[in-house]
Amino acid sequence: MRYGHSLVYPLLLLCVSADTPAQSPIPRVQMKSAFPNLPPFERPVWMTQPDDGTGRFFVVEQPGWIHVFPNDRNVAKSQVFLDLTRKTGVVHNEEGLLCMAFHPDYKNNGKFYAYYCAQKPRRTVLSEFQVSKTDPNKADPSSERILFEVAQPDGNHKGSTTLFGRDGYLYVSLGDGGGWGDPHGNGQSLKTLLAKILRIDVNSRTGGRPYGIPIDNPFAVGGGGVRPEIWAYGLRNVWRMSFDRKTGELWAGDVGQDAWEEIDVIVKGGNYGWNYREGKHPFKGNLPAGVQLIDPVYDYGRGSGVCVVGGYVYCGKKLPGLEGVYIFADYVMGTIWGIRFSPAKTLQYRELLRQPKNIASFAEDLDGELYLIAFDGKIYELEEMVAK
Ligand SMILES: [Ca+2]
Known part of the structure; x- marks a missing residue:
């Protein structure tokens, strides 16, 4: 036994010394209203800014509106930028x-993209729109160009995060x-x-598609019915995902079925396991030989929450203790957590705040500051x- 201890103890010391110098504990947080004078939004699910020098914020309301307001802490009203309520028929809660998402060159081309659900037949739609030629606070609803529609068998699990990579x-x-x-x-x-993360090029066209297939997509060759848009698969319902601005890594919160919620770092062509696995745990069927699954970097069970909401790796200035921490939440419980990898690649974890509000999404502004919706x-x- 003494011999065993003498081997293990120096290894532990090595791990601690490698982790501690650059890493102070992840701090706990509290929430405060970012725009206290704004009237409440109706089921807000997303917020973003175009990189156009105006600093404006755009908030997506689930029934079908996009609102715009100036970046002013004392702002007291927003206005409707786009009204899609006649298209969105909301039957199910999800x-x-x-x-x-705004096109990276929105300042010059005025293009943006919206992901919504429609009915009769039940489907999801990804469309391009353009801003009005005369009013920067109004979209042109007649400009819609549908990129794709996907038939949806049921009303839940619609995914939806739409964002441009570097x-x-x-x-x-x-x-x-x-x-x-x-x-x-x-x-x-x-x-x-369905059950994927897609990667498409809105600036080109491949074949008869209204968008292009990047040639380095993992299944770009297609054939046999394989969809070349696929970037990663085996994902049950990635409601929210984001890029780490410093590393370019794509972090996703994949909502679980009955037991496990998970956080994934998405890589090209990765198979994230659904429905063989839920989180790191077996779910259905036997894994065929040769099928490689990627485990989540973190998962949590029903003792902690019910529905994960992916957030952001923090890279702003206001919260220096959270630099490099991936911040996420549970929609139902309201609990907010932070995780990060130490230089020695061990996962650090902290519950940042317990609070009762339902967190529908996180948002990040152009400076990397974080918001909760x-x-x-x-x-x-x-x-x-x-x-x-
Ligand atoms: Ca998984």
Whole structure:
């Protein structure tokens, strides 16, 4: 036994000494209203800014509106930028207008993208729109150019995050189409866009498509019904994902079925396991020989929460203790957590705040500052608590 200890103890010391010098504990936080005079939004689910020098914020309301307001802490009203309520028919709790992204060159081309659910037949739609030629605070609803529509078997699990990568390509998350346990086997099928993260080029066209397929997409060659838009698969319902601005890594929160919520770092062509696995745990069927699954970097069970909301790796200035920390939450419980990898690649974890509001999404401004979007209709920011 003495011999065993003498081997283990120096290894532990080595790990601690490698981790501690650059890493102080992740601080706890509190929430405060970011725009206290704004009237509440109706089921806000997303907020973003175009890189056009105006500093304006745009908030997506699930029933089908995009609102715009100036970046002024004392702002007292917003205005409707786009009204898609006639298109969005919201039947299920998870349907509606769910996300938007501004083209990286929005300042010059006025293009943006919206992901919404529509009915009769039930489907999700990714469309390009343009700003009005006469009013920068109004979109031109007649400018819609549909990029794709995907038939949806059920009303839940719509994914929806739509964002541009540093490579200029548009990444879109789609859920497995709903029902219980992925009844159509969409997670592991490369012949459907459901249960995937897609990567497309809005600036070009490939074949008859209204968008291009980047030649370095993992399944770009296609054939046999394989969809060349796929970037990663085996994902049940990535409601929110984001890029780490410093590393370019794509972080995703994949909502679980009955037991496990997970955080994934998405890589090209990766298979994230659904529905063989839920989190790091077996779910259905036997894994065929040769199939490689990528485990989440973190998962949590029903003792902690019910529905993960992916956030951002913090890279702003206001919260220096959270630099490099991936901040995420549970929609139902309201709990907010932070995780980061130490220089020795061990995962550090902390519960940052317990609070009762339903967190629908996080948002990041152009400076990398973080916001929380709650279903009380308000936008919040975080403050660091004094370290204890
Ligand atoms: Ca998984």
